[in-house]
Amino acid sequence: MEQLFFYIFAFAAVISAILVISVRNPVHSAFFLIVTFMQVAAIFILLRSPFLAAVQVFVYVGAVMVLFLFAVLVLDMGKETMKEHLHGQSIPAGVMAVILFLLMCYMVVKGRIVANPGSYGEAALVNNTEVIGRELYTRFIYPFEIVSLILLVALVGAIALVMQSKGKEQGK
C-alpha cells in the first residue's frame, strides 16, 4: 500500500519536473515546479519525516516559489515564451539521455541497498523534529556552521553583483 503511494507521488514528481522544463510559459513552469515540490514533500511524509515535509512546503513552495513568481511578474516574462537554442544537439542528447536512463535502471534494479536503517527506529522518529535538531547540533555541527557561511556568501554575492552595475552607472 505504501509502495503504491510512493510510486504515485514519484511518478507525479518526475512528470511535473519534466513539464517544468518543457512548457513554454515561465508562469506555467513555475506552477509545475510547485507541484514537484509538493510531491517530494509527500514522499518525505512516507519516509517518516514530517518535519522535512513541512520545511519543504514552507520554504520551497511558500517562500522561494512566491519570490520566483514575483520576479516573473516584475520582469513581465509571462508574455514572452522561452525558446530553446539547442543547435541541433537535441537528437544526440536525447539518445544519450535514453541510454543513460536505461543503464541506470539496470544498475539500480541490480544493486542492493545494504545500508543499515540508521540508529533511529520508527519509535524514535515520532519526535522527528527533536531528532533532526539534535543531530544537526551534535554530529553535523561542523558542516552546519559551514552552511551558514554559504548563506552569507550567497547574500553578499547577490548584492555585490547587483550593486556593481549600479555603482558603475552612478560613477559615470
Place this chain on the structure above:
Amino acid sequence: MIFNNAAIMQTLNVNLNAVAPVALMTVLAIVLMVIDFFLKRENKFSLGIVTLIGLVLILPVAATTVDPAPAFGGMVIADAYAAFFNVVFIIAAIFAVVISNDYLRKISSERGEYYYIIIFATIGMMVMASANDLVNLYVGLELMSLSFYILVAMRRSATGAEGALKYFILGAFSSGILLYGITFTYGFAGTTNLTEIARMGVNLSSANHYLLIAIIMLVAGFAFKIAAFPFHLWSPDAYEGAPTPVTALLSVGSKAAAFAFFLRFFGGAFHEFHAHWAGLLWILSAATMLVGATVAIQQKNIVRMLAYSSIAHAGIILIGVVVMNGFASAGVMFYMFVYAFMNMGAFTVVALMARNDGTGKSISDYKGLAGRRPVLAFVMALFLLSLAGIPPTGGFTAKFFILASAIEARYYWLAAIGVISTVISLFFYAKVIFYMYMKEPDALDDMAPVTQAPSTLAYNIIIFITAVSTMVLGLCPTPVMDMAIAAVSHL
C-alpha cells in the same frame, strides 16, 4: 531519554584546535566585511593590505595545525596531509590578493567584496582538504564554488558574463551529479564517513551495482572540478572571462582542493575497490592529457592557452591518482605545490601585461617582449619552461615523480601518453617564448608602457618569489617531497 553532555562531547571530540585555520580565516573574512563598510571607494585598496597581513599571519597556524584524530564526530581530520594542502591554498590566495589590487584598478572594479569572497573561497577549499565525510566535502565544495561563481562574474563584460554563466550552470549541474553519487555511496556503504567506509571496505561486496553508480557519479563531479576531458568545456571561457587573479586562484586552488579530497577518498575510503575506479580514471587521464595539449596549440589568447595547459596538467596529475600508492600520492601533492608557484607566476605576468582597456592578452602581444622588458620575458620563459617540464625547473621534477611512480607501478602506457602530451605541450609553450625572443613587435604603439599602474612593485615581488621558488623546487625538491611522503604515510 537522558543525554549526558560530557559523554556526547567525548564522542564528538569537539576539537577547536583542529579547525583553527578555518576559524581564523572566517574571522578574517568577517573583519574585512566590517572594515569594508566604513571605507570609501578610493580607499578599498587598503582592504587588500589587511587581507594580505591576515593571510600571512594565518599561514604558520595552518602549517602547524596537525592533529590526526578525527574531530567533530569524525567529520574533520586535520592531519599533516590537510595542513600541506592548506598551505598551498593560502599561498595561492596570498598571490591572488597581491596582484588583485592593481588589476582591479585596471578594470575599474574596486570592490571590497572581492577580497573577502576570495577568503571564503579559500575556506571552502580548506574544508574540502580536511573533510573526512562526504557531507562535509559537499558543503566545502559548495562554499568554494559559490564564491568562485561570484568572483568570475566580477568583471562586467560580454566574455565575463558568458564565462560566469557557463561556469555557474555547469557547476550547479555537476554538483547535483556529485550529490547523486554521494547518495549512492550511502546506499552502498550505509555511511558517508570515509573512515567508516574504509573500515567496512573489505566486508562490502564489490559486486554491488550501487558501487559502480557511485564511482561514475563521483568521478564525473570530480572531473568537472579539475576540468578533465570531457568535462572541461567551461574552463577556457570561465578563465578568459574572470579577472586574471581570480583565474589564477581558480586554476590552482579549486584544482588542488578537488585533488586533495579525491586522493583521500579514492586512496582511503575506496581503496579496496581500486580495480573498479582505476580503469575509469585511466581513460579520463589519458584523454585529458591528449586533448588539453593538442587543443592548446590553436589558441590565440594566452589565458585560453593557459586554460588548456591547465587541463593537460590535470590529466598528468590524474596519473598519480590512478597509480595510488604512497609515492604517487606524494607526487600529486608535490605537483600541486609546484603548480601553485609556476602557474601563479605565469598568470602574474599575464595580469601585468593586460592593458587597461582589456587588451594585451593575445599571444601576439608578447612579440618582442625580450627587447623591451628583458627580465619580464626571461621569467615568463622560465614559468613556461617549468609548465612544459624542462629541467632544472620545478615542473620537471614534479612530472618526473608522477611519471616515475607510474612506471614503477607498471602503468607503461599511461606514462607513455604522459610523455607524448608533454612533448606536444612543449610546442605551444615554446611558441610564446619564440614570440618573445625572435619576433619584432607589430606596431610602434606596442612600445608604449605595458602598464599604467602607479606601482609594479607588487607584481615584481610576486614574480620574484614565484620564479625563485620554481627554480628552488626544481634544484632541491627533497624537503618538500619528504614532507609530502610523511603526510601521505598517515593517510
